[in-house]
Amino acid sequence: MLLADIAATGRDVAAVSGRKAKVERLATCLRQLSLDEVVPAVAWLCGELRQRQIGVGWASLRDLPSEAASAPTLTVLEVDAAFASIGALAGPGSVAARRNALAALFARATSEEQPFLRALLVGELRQGALAGVMIDAVASATGLPLADLRRALLLRGDLRVVAETALRDGAAGLAEFRLEVGRPLAPMLAQPAEDLADALGRSGPAAVEEKLDGARVQVHRSGSDVLVVTRSLDDITARVPEVVEAALALPVRSAVLDGEAIALRPDGRPQPFQVTASRVGSRTDVPKARGEIPLSAVLFDALHLDGADLLDRPASERFAALSAVAPAESVVRRVEVSSQADASPAGEFLARTLRRGHEGVVVKSLASPYAAGRRGGGWWKVKPRHTLDLVVLAAEWGHGRRRGWLSNLHLGARDASGVVGEAGGFVMLGKTFKGMTDAMLTWQTEHLLGLAVSKDSYTVYVRPELVVEIAFDGVQRSTRYPGGVTLRFARVKGYREDKRAEEADTLEAVQALYEVGV
Numbered sequence: 001m002l003l004a005d006i007a008a009t010g011r012d013v014a015a016v017s018g019r020k021a022k023v024e025r026l027a028t029c030l031r032q033l034s035l036d037e038v039v040p041a042v043a044w045l046c047g048e049l050r051q052r053q054i055g056v057g058w059a060s061l062r063d064l065p066s067e068a069a070s071a072p073t074l075t076v077l078e079v080d081a082a083f084a085s086i087g088a089l090a091g092p093g094s095v096a097a098r099r100n101a102l103a104a105l106f107a108r109a110t111s112e113e114q115p116f117l118r119a120l121l122v123g124e125l126r127q128g129a130l131a132g133v134m135i136d137a138v139a140s141a142t143g144l145p146l147a148d149l150r151r152a153l154l155l156r157g158d159l160r161v162v163a164e165t166a167l168r169d170g171a172a173g174l175a176e177f178r179l180e181v182g183r184p185l186a187p188m189l190a191q192p193a194e195d196l197a198d199a200l201g202r203s204g205p206a207a208v209e210e211k212l213d214g215a216r217v218q219v220h221r222s223g224s225d226v227l228v229v230t231r232s233l234d235d236i237t238a239r240v241p242e243v244v245e246a247a248l249a250l251p252v253r254s255a256v257l258d259g260e261a262i263a264l265r266p267d268g269r270p271q272p273f274q275v276t277a278s279r280v281g282s283r284t285d286v287p288k289a290r291g292e293i294p295l296s297a298v299l300f301d302a303l304h305l306d307g308a309d310l311l312d313r314p315a316s317e318r319f320a321a322l323s324a325v326a327p328a329e330s331v332v333r334r335v336e337v338s339s340q341a342d343a344s345p346a347g348e349f350l351a352r353t354l355r356r357g358h359e360g361v362v363v364k365s366l367a368s369p370y371a372a373g374r375r376g377g378g379w380w381k382v383k384p385r386h387t388l389d390l391v392v393l394a395a396e397w398g399h400g401r402r403r404g405w406l407s408n409l410h411l412g413a414r415d416a417s418g419v420v421g422e423a424g425g426f427v428m429l430g431k432t433f434k435g436m437t438d439a440m441l442t443w444q445t446e447h448l449l450g451l452a453v454s455k456d457s458y459t460v461y462v463r464p465e466l467v468v469e470i471a472f473d474g475v476q477r478s479t480r481y482p483g484g485v486t487l488r489f490a491r492v493k494g495y496r497e498d499k500r501a502e503e504a505d506t507l508e509a510v511q512a513l514y515e516v517g518v
Contacts, residue, residue, distance in 0.1 A: 054087030214262025
C-alpha cells in the first residue's frame with residue numbers, strides 16, 4: 001500500500017465526527033493492507049511511530065525539500081524502513097546523516113504526504129483513530145467479536161500485534177493470547193469526572209484512592225526474576241531497583257502488580273512530577289541517582305498472584321488479595337464508600353489527599369474487572385482544576401486536519417517585576433494545541449493574523465494582546481523556557497476577550513504555584 005493511501009485514510013477519519021463512520025473508514029483500509037504492512041500502518045493511524053522515537057523533532061524538520069510533483073510512489077514499507085534507519089543513526093555525524101535521510105524521504109513525498117509525515121514525526125497527528133476506535137475497526141475488518149479483541153489487547157498489550165494476529169490468524173490466533181508473567185499487559189485507564197459526586201454517581205460502591213503524580217509501573221515477578229515496565233510498556237527494570245526490591249520482598253512466587261513509582265520528600269509529600277520522571281528516566285549511575293532521589297513503590301492492584309489470574313475478579317477481591325501480601329505502607333491509601341449518598345468520607349479523603357500534596361483521587365468501582373486499556377471501564381479520576389489567564393505570543397500552523405489553521409499556541413505570562421526581562425513584558429511558559437474546537441481554530445486564526453508582526457514558514461508571531469484561559473494539571477521546572485517553569489497538560493478553555501493583556505497572570509504567580517507544589 002502507498003503512504004498516500006494511509007494519509008488519505010487519516011484525512012477521511014479526521015473529517016467525520018461519528019465513531020461508526022471513523023471505524024468503517026479504518027476497517028476499509030485494514031482490509032487492503034498486506035500482513036507485513038499492518039503493524040506500521042496501525043501505529044501511524046493511531047498517531048505514533050512503530051519505533052516510537054527516532055530522534056526527530058521540530059528542528060530536524062526545518063528547511064526540508066519541497067513536495068514531489070509526481071504521483072505518489074512511497075510505500076508503507078519503504079517509509080517504515082526509512083524511519084527505522086533514521087532511528088538507528090548514532091554517534092559523530094548522526095545529526096547530519098539524519099537530516100540528509102529525512103530530506104531524501106521528504107523529497108519523494110507529495111503535497112498530501114508531507115503534512116502527514118510532519119505531524120506523525122512530531123506527535124501532532126490528531127485524526128481521531130485512538131486505540132478504542134482502532135480496535136473496533138479491527139473487529140469490523142475481520143468479523144471477530146469485539147470482546148475477544150479487547151481481551152487479546154488486554155493480554156498482549158500491543159494493539160499493532162493484536163491487529164496483525166487478528167488479520168492473519170483470526171479467532172484461533174486471538175485464543176493463543178494468555179496472561180503470562182513477564183509479558184506486559186495494557187494498563188487500565190481512568191476517565192476524568194466532573195467531581196466526586198459525578199464519579200460516585202457512575203461507580204456505585206467504590207474505593208476512593210489517592211491519585212499519585214508518579215510514574216505508572218507494572219511489576220512482574222517470577223521467582224527471583226522481576227520485570228518493571230511503564231504505562232507505555234517500556235522496560236525500566238534496571239532504573240528502579242527500589243521497585244524490584246519491593247517486589248522481591250513480597251511473600252509470593254509469582255505476581256503481576258499495578259502501581260506507581262514516586263519520589264517522595266522526607267516528610268512524605270511528593271516531589272514534583274518532573275523529579276520522579278527524571279529519576280525514572282535516568283539510565284546512568286543508578287546507585288548515585290537512587291541516593292539523591294530515592295523512589296517509593298506504591299501498589300494499587302493485583303492482576304496475578306501465585307498462579308491465580310485475577311483480571312476478571314471484581315476490584316474488591318483484587319484489592320483484598322493485594323492487601324493480603326503487601327505491607328500497608330506499600331499499598332495506596334484508599335477509603336471505601338457504599339454510594340453517592342455516602343459521599344462525605346470520600347470528600348474528607350479528597351481533602352486530606354490534597355493536603356498531603358497529591359493531585360486528586362481515583363474512584364474505582366468495587367465491582368469492576370480489570371479492563372485494560374479502556375477508559376471508562378470502572379475508574380474515574382477527580383482532580384481540582386487549575387487555570388491561568390495567559391497571553392498568546394505566537395501560533396504555529398497546524399498539520400493534518402488542522403492544516404490552514406493556526407493551531408499550536410505560544411503562551412506567555414506577564415513579567416510584572418522584570419524577573420526575566422523588561423518589567424511589563426511577557427515570558428513564554430510553553431505551547432498547547434489541545435482543547436480547541438474547529439470554531440475556535442477558525443476564530444483564533446483570523447484574530448491572530450490580524451495581530452501578526454512577523455512570520456516564518458511555521459509560525460506567526462503576534463502582538464501580545466489576546467488573552468486565553470488555560471487549564472493545566474500542574475507546574476513543573478523547565479530549562480527550556482526563560483521563566484524556568486512550564487505547565488503540565490495545558491489546554492485551552494476559552495478566550496477572554498473581556499481581559500486586557502496587562503491583566504494576565506504573572507510569571508511570579510506561576511512560580512509561586514510551583515513552589516507550593518501545584
